[in-house]
Amino acid sequence: MDARSITHFIASTHQVFETMLSMPVTPGKPSACCTVPSFQSDVSGVIGMTGDVVGMVVLSFPLSTARGVLKAFTGTDIDPSSPDFSDAVGELVNMISGAAKARFEGLSVSISCPSVILGPGHRVQQVSDATCIVIPFECPAGKFVVEVAMRKAESAVGTKAA
């Protein structure tokens, strides 16, 4: 994973938060280690990438930050037990990944459905054959991270049988 790939995710997170949430975000220093000491992941949205780049994008928040971010996104304080809460987190990781994907010029990248993980203090681990970069962000609702695990595809995307 080259440095340019990481800038795609910083730019797309910035773009989604600015345009969809009217919320400024400040990125911190990206780190090669997919654990940020003392960072509490209570709510994570994950989405798979396939094509010329194969990987996973993870958007993780402490619960209070997730509620604040979703309030800015939807205009409502959504109860975390509501399906609307997971839908909104899934939509956020979908928009960030979709906007980043559009920046991979000359590469074909597809994204999967998102899934959302709820559970106090969970960890989302990446497998060791992928390069993993974690980007910390700060916004008025608190701190959050975007984790990107990627490896080069072994072969091109299969073509549909005629």
Add this chain to the structure above:
Amino acid sequence: MDARSITHFIASTHQVFETMLSMPVTPGKPSACCTVPSFQSDVSGVIGMTGDVVGMVVLSFPLSTARGVLKAFTGTDIDPSSPDFSDAVGELVNMISGAAKARFEGLSVSISCPSVILGPGHRVQQVSDATCIVIPFECPAGKFVVEVAMRKAESAVGTKAA
């Protein structure tokens, strides 16, 4: 998601457990609701699908079952804090999804990198625009579930720019 798609995942789980772990598995009744009452998810492997089918596959275990399953898979009782533990869970969900993907005849399906979630009693929620089916399984190490969320792709997989 039609009933045949579900049989692909039942068959692939059976195939991977029989051939790679020498462990028989008994599938229970698949359910349209992605929560199994009283089921404890402590360890989950997730992997995205893209192409003609867009979705997410989730393999979830209580911790004791995950340890027993991975012992049968690797021959060792791996400490859950070791990267080998996540790698082995990731490899299992990768093999199950890969074997299921091979059964989608005439459809092009690609799978992403896996990610692994660790955390006692976490929930992996699917977004509401996807059809979600959960398949409970029983094996000598305990109970586990395979969850499949899928929706038809809105457009075909993009082709690489020349």
